[in-house]
Amino acid sequence: MKFGRQQAAALPLALALVSGAATAAPDVGVSPWGKADEIGRLNLITPQSRAAILSQVSGGKAYDLSVEYFIGMPSWQAAGDPPYQMWMTHTPRGNQIADPMGVGEVMNSHVSYSGSAVSMYAHMGTHIDGLNHFGLNGKIWNGFSAQEHLGDRGWEKAGIETMPPIIARGVMIDMAAAKNLEMLPDNYKVSAQDLREALKKQNVSLEKGDVVLIRTGRMRDYANAQAYMSNAPGLGLDAAKFLIEEAGAMVVGADNLSFEAFPSEVSDNYIPVHTYMLAQQGAPIIELANLEELARDRVYQFAFVGASLKFRGADAAPMRPVALPIE
Incomplete structure (x- = not known):
């Protein structure tokens, strides 16, 4: 998770609002996969679903969806987190x-x-957010509380090491191209209607259990940390709800550093898309996915293969996902 310097300046007020409205705020989700579940919607991966998508792989080019790590790379430091x-x-x-x-x-x-x-900070470069990254009212996904399950060496529940390798159908939604732009404007909030229109242009439908990656075009600025970090476009809350509740996505992601756009649409939550995805829906978030080659070749559907490093108790880890086009 990351947000711009203007939003960082307003953080104390946002935190006060969250604290003052804690009793009225939504609570974390309870897993339909049982009280011991730590991986949320990744339970949608089955032997059958893996076999089904891998059977469609064309055997052609493999697309590397990760970025390089280097000194001076874009990273979230406004809250005191270290650079690479x-x-x-x-x-x-x-x-x-x-x-x-x-x-x-x-x-x-x-x-x-x-x-x-x-x-490095765990949330930099191409990485995946664990379900313990953000919570509500002192708890994370499935009701695990920080009071009971967070120790000096990390979370004992829902740490990033519990996340299995992800092998699933992947879909890239090229929002920038759908708007006839190289890059979405600063702070642009992608809406549910935007996603529907882009999918229609691409002639692609989403399916339950998909890994859905949104291209804003911001990756074009990756070599320039200041430009990449400043006022990035991202998803709005209704777009997030469309992906999960209507389309049935399993994992969501984008090519920006925050996934969602700021400022927040919700007065008592400074980061509502993250809390909705992670804490309420059990849906991991991939950030800084490099989607430029997929966009160039207009590859919208593929087998997504990726796994994170197993940092015990951590709330995120780098990953190097690969997209394998399907027939």
Whole structure:
């Protein structure tokens, strides 16, 4: 989750509104898959659904839907979260000087050793939000409370490590192209009607259990962190409800850094689309999906294959999803 600096400045007021209206606000969803469920709508994946979509793969090009990680990349830092950092822990010349392995100058001159380390916020680059990322009234999806299930080493329920590999039908909705634009305008809120019209133009229908990815065109600015981060377009709440309640989507995502657009449409919730998807509906959110090649080739339906890193107890993790066109 991320939102612009203007929204960050209003955050204390938004939090006060949420606190003051907590008793009247919607509560978290109760899972139809049982009181122990930690993965929400990912339960829609079955052996039959995996086999069905993989049987349609054409065997042609594989589309990489992930972005590169690099120092200076777009990232959410307004709330104090760290930027991406990468540094060398070992270099060939450094090993000759320091000899950290104790193997001697001759060996270090012969065997070149490079090593590196990274430090990052879990919600950066192409990643998936876990169901514990946002909650309501002290609880997350299926009623798991922070009081009972959140320890110093992360969540003991619904951590990102519980999320299974996702193999499902994928659909890309090219909202920018549907509006005859390269990129949606700043802060544009995609509506349910926008999605219906774009799907009609693409001659594509959504099915229960789909992974639905929305292209706003913002990925064109990915190399320019300031432009990418500033006032990004995204989904409105009625669009989110259309995807889940009417279309039956399992996972939703977009090419922007926040998925939803700001400012909030709801007076007592500063991030209503995230809480609706994650806490109320058990639907994971993919952010920073690179949809440019799919858009260029007009590939709207595909087998989606992706899995997140298993950061125990975390609320998000990087993933490298792949789209395999279907016949």
